[in-house]
Amino acid sequence: xxxxxxxxxxxxxxxxxxxxxxxxxxxxxxxxxxxxxxxxxxxxxxxxxxxxxxxxxxxxxxxxxxxxxxxxxxxxxxxxxxxxxxxxxxxxxxxxxxxxxxxxxxxxxxxxxxxxxxxxxxxxxxxxxxxxxxxxxxxxxxxxxxxxxxxxxxxxxxxxxxxxxxxxxxxxxxxxxxxxxxxxxxx
Numbered sequence: 001x002x003x004x005x006x007x008x009x010x011x012x013x014x015x016x017x018x019x020x021x022x023x024x025x026x027x028x029x030x031x032x033x034x035x036x037x038x039x040x041x042x043x044x045x046x047x048x049x050x051x052x053x054x055x056x057x058x059x060x061x062x063x064x065x066x067x068x069x070x071x072x073x074x075x076x077x078x079x080x081x082x083x084x085x086x087x088x089x090x091x092x093x094x095x096x097x098x099x100x101x102x103x104x105x106x107x108x109x110x111x112x113x114x115x116x117x118x119x120x121x122x123x124x125x126x127x128x129x130x131x132x133x134x135x136x137x138x139x140x141x142x143x144x145x146x147x148x149x150x151x152x153x154x155x156x157x158x159x160x161x162x163x164x165x166x167x168x169x170x171x172x173x174x175x176x177x178x179x180x181x182x183x184x185x186x187x
Contacts (some may be wrong), residue, residue, distance in 0.1 A: 001144065004080075004125050012092065039175070042105075052075075052124050052125050053121060053122060053123070053124045054080075054081060054122070054123045054124075055120065055121070055122050055123075056073070056077045056120070056121045057118060057119070057120050057121075058070065058073045058118065058120075059117070059144075060115065060116045060117060060119070061068055061117075062073040066110065066115065066116055067103055067107055067110070068104050069105045070102050070103070070116070070119050071099050071102060071103055073119065074098060074102045074121060075099060076100055077121050077123070078095050078098060078099075081123050081128075083095045083098070083128075083185070083186060086186070088186075090187055091115075091186035091187075093182070093186075094183070094185065094186035095161045095186070098128055098130070098164065098183055099184055100158065101130055101158070101162055101163060101181050101183065102119070102130055102158055104155040104156070104159050105124055105130060105132040105155075105159065105179055105181065106119065106132055107155060107158065108132075108140055108155050108179070109132050109134040109136065111137060112138050112140070113134035113135060113136020113137075113138065113176070114134060114135045114136055115134065115135075115175075116132050116133065116134050117133045117134055117135065117176070118131075118132070118133045119131070119132055119133075119182045120133070123185075125185065126184065126185050127164065127182050127183070127184060127185060128182070128183050128185065129180060129181070129182045130180065130181050130182075130183075131178050131179070131180045132179050132180075133176060133177070133178045134176050134177065134179075135175050135176035136176060136177065137175075137176075137177075139168065140179055141157050154180050159181050162183065163182055163183055164182045164183060164184055165181070165182050166179070166180060166181035166182065167179075168180075169179060
């Protein structure tokens, strides 16, 4: 798990298997979001996309109740991508992990930034990447030492424990950041 590396391994160039699911452009925060619309592999705006990669974006402009909104949006994507309905307990747990991480990232943007601007979900056959863009200047990090019995401060610890990797991307000259996390697809 890394909070110092600005990009996941897949963002440093295409992996032969296309397993990273990296979106490459999530940090820009540019343009209108494709609310609830899947962007097929190789579509405009996603050159060199790995085969089978799907992208969905949700803009939080003028929205209230953003955490339940983000969870519902993510759940709909998981159904569209075949993660739900889950046939096994492991598949159900993987989908619940994705929903929990989305909740934690969006909640952190609400509590520690100025609220989330956009949620981007990218999925290929092996990895789902979650990106939450906000205008905050802070640096998310798991609280250390982690004290399970104390209220609060568990969000990034949960993200760190559930995800393959996570980190923060900042774009020079642009206010805010994108916090990303990647989870493995269910077996």
